[in-house]
Amino acid sequence: MSKNRLEAFSDGVIAIIITIMVLDIKVPHGNGFAALRPLIPVFLSYVLSFVFVGVYWNNHHHMLHTTTQVSGAILWANLHLLFWLSLVPFVTGWMGENHFAQASVSLYGLALLMSAIAYTCLQRAIIAQQGPGSLLARAVGNDIKGKLSILLYIVAIPSAFLSSWIAGGLYVLVAVMWLAPDRRIERTQVEQNHDEP
């Protein structure tokens, strides 16, 4: 069972997710720049979600790069991840339209948390198939970045009810943390090449 269609289907779904979010930036009726002012929170939500979905695509790209075969478990773990990512446009739209109201910022975090958990499940399904000595297992290691992200989401979700700024700040922190592509896989790949003389 080859991975090509899994990649193609995931690329398609993620491409649509990242693009239809722009449909939530509704074209205003007014003529001047003042008509755009209510859209500022919608736009900022869009930027944040674009970065998050971009990070997922990027890491998904790296993770599947280490995979050659996909099992039924991997197919479903991948669909599970795509399910939670597919809710990102909805929570982004709600957060933007409500100008970062507390409930909406909290729900946004929940969608990110579930996506992060689903990503971890997919990672484990791939490692389970490849075995513990695999490239991905070594690259991921004890997955501090992944665990830290989940921890930050768990802190951020309730903290949104104290202040949307705290939760929002934590989301930005996670995004910045992941903006660098997952060099662990590239590095491990180089190491492995060194190991194979």
Add this chain to the structure above:
Amino acid sequence: MSKNRLEAFSDGVIAIIITIMVLDIKVPHGNGFAALRPLIPVFLSYVLSFVFVGVYWNNHHHMLHTTTQVSGAILWANLHLLFWLSLVPFVTGWMGENHFAQASVSLYGLALLMSAIAYTCLQRAIIAQQGPGSLLARAVGNDIKGKLSILLYIVAIPSAFLSSWIAGGLYVLVAVMWLAPDRRIERTQVEQNHDEP
């Protein structure tokens, strides 16, 4: 005539179908979680349809994996399947917005029934091309799961007018039955490898 573009086009259409359904979860205007309550049936419809479309993609993936060449008949049988699947976002939206009203639950089943019939037609078109001794013919066998699904839809569609719960329960039953990927093809593939010593 290669199957690559058939797969790519089907992946594209299915990816769009599974993703645009989220556009029917309209962003509510209210601030608090109470504003989300009317969306619960819409969300549940979305989850069910996501699973169904995911199952179709999964099985489509497995079925075409056994195919090397596509004829004109297969191209059109595939477009016929995509047509019925493309109606899933509409029937999902109607069912969700009407809080599982009986007519909408019944129509949802009709879309599933037509998709299942179209899938069976596509399967037959592929087997017709490959011949009765083909991998797919052996994997499908007498296709009990396929026939049972169609039977359950035929029961569910009128039963929705007794109670939406009966029909809904039958749909969930079919979804659960298919959640496991079609191991028949994987198993038959292994058997065939054993046959080729």
Add this chain to the structure above:
Amino acid sequence: MSKNRLEAFSDGVIAIIITIMVLDIKVPHGNGFAALRPLIPVFLSYVLSFVFVGVYWNNHHHMLHTTTQVSGAILWANLHLLFWLSLVPFVTGWMGENHFAQASVSLYGLALLMSAIAYTCLQRAIIAQQGPGSLLARAVGNDIKGKLSILLYIVAIPSAFLSSWIAGGLYVLVAVMWLAPDRRIERTQVEQNHDEP
């Protein structure tokens, strides 16, 4: 310059065109089947356009199958075709919402006419690159089906103002004429294989 990305991009655009048309079948607010009655013309328009776009994808698939290299002229001829096809969802929506009003049926034909002309241009750009003895040139021959379609559209567009039924009937006629995949290319391919002993 390889044709893979041209095919992938065209598949993506056509997959989106064929799928977003379903967004024009707006979810009605009523509960019963009666609420669906106003959607019947919208649905019929959708079916007709699904078939037309499906025919274009199918023929595009066959035509590019004979192509190995793409020039700048082919890239732009292809984008030109995609432009006119991208207007199909709009004209379909207008025709459906206005219950086949005469102006809308006429405009629908104009979109089909422009798409057919753009397809012919793309065909010529490919033949121009391949040379007159190419597989595609021999398969297309004097292109009776293509020319007849354009003629029928030219007749149908003004005839819509006599009666929407005449124009609609002519569109259905063209669709039926093309429903069979373009066997000319398959046949010529077989002949060519016979020529190469």
Add this chain to the structure above:
Amino acid sequence: MSKNRLEAFSDGVIAIIITIMVLDIKVPHGNGFAALRPLIPVFLSYVLSFVFVGVYWNNHHHMLHTTTQVSGAILWANLHLLFWLSLVPFVTGWMGENHFAQASVSLYGLALLMSAIAYTCLQRAIIAQQGPGSLLARAVGNDIKGKLSILLYIVAIPSAFLSSWIAGGLYVLVAVMWLAPDRRIERTQVEQNHDEP
């Protein structure tokens, strides 16, 4: 790290961007052609943006054709370009709905300017990886067309407040300038083949 998924993802996103713009041409309620008159500026905006996005896809196609490996920097430079392109449907819709009001024409230019800058960044990231003697570096040369486009946008954005026609004319000028595919890469490729006897 291969470029295939980068191309596939970019194709998907650009295909969606170019297609969802048509959703902004809202189906009018009236019956006759008069109902279409308010859509003329929306349609003209659509045509202009279709050409711009088509030019980007075309040039992206040519540029990545010269690339074999992609680094993390290239992945993010590409996502950055896709981000600005993803705003094109919004600015197109605003410009069309406001009948080329000055602020909207100016904002449209800003989206084009940011896309052009992002494209230049991506080009530099690819050249940085390939080295200064690379095919792309030689094809791009001192990139007069790219620099001139950015200059024209910078002139057009404020000039929209004098007259929408000036800015619009400058956008059309840039589009026409790029309509020809980037022959520099094709030419350089031929030269390089001559250099390698």
